[in-house]
Amino acid sequence: MEQEITSLVAGLGAALTARGWLAATAESCTGGLIACMLTDVPGSSQWYAGGVVAYANRIKEKLLGVPGPLLEKYGAVSRETVLAMAQGTAKRFNVQCAVAVSGVAGPDGGSPEKPVGTVWIGWSVDGLHSAERFFFQGDRLCVKRQSAHAALAGLAGKL
Numbered sequence: 001m002e003q004e005i006t007s008l009v010a011g012l013g014a015a016l017t018a019r020g021w022l023a024a025t026a027e028s029c030t031g032g033l034i035a036c037m038l039t040d041v042p043g044s045s046q047w048y049a050g051g052v053v054a055y056a057n058r059i060k061e062k063l064l065g066v067p068g069p070l071l072e073k074y075g076a077v078s079r080e081t082v083l084a085m086a087q088g089t090a091k092r093f094n095v096q097c098a099v100a101v102s103g104v105a106g107p108d109g110g111s112p113e114k115p116v117g118t119v120w121i122g123w124s125v126d127g128l129h130s131a132e133r134f135f136f137q138g139d140r141l142c143v144k145r146q147s148a149h150a151a152l153a154g155l156a157g158k159l
Helices: 002-019 033-039 057-064 068-074 079-093 140-158
Strands: 023-027 048-053 097-103 118-125 128-135
Touching: 002 033, 002 140, 023 033, 023 079, 033 048, 033 140, 048 057, 048 079, 057 068, 057 079, 068 079, 079 097, 079 118, 079 128, 097 140, 118 140, 128 140
Parallel strands: 023 048, 023 097
Antiparallel strands: 097 118, 118 128
């Protein structure tokens, strides 16, 4: 999987560079893994502006502009929240592309509505916003790695 991630990130970097665009990240359940994957590729400073690990809801609110009432109504692991995170990240970092991830990596913390492995990923690409829900299997690290991979593959597919 390491080689696949490296190739994916290199392609993403090339696509961003060709457009003269920058990307940024907002991560909750992945805890900075996406940023790590991006910065593992030499030259990423040309197209990756930076990111924030917004694990606590108050950080999602204060740094990314996610409205408190939205978090209260839908929860951190929701379409609405990752869309707001992605939009807030694009605005805060002044970039054309942003990806946001929030989920339940486990081993606990799940619920019947949002079981362990439930992850929402949101993208903001050149003013267009989208989100998708995923259900990943495995332990905490597996969920985090699958989430990061899906976030990057989704972003690459939108360029």
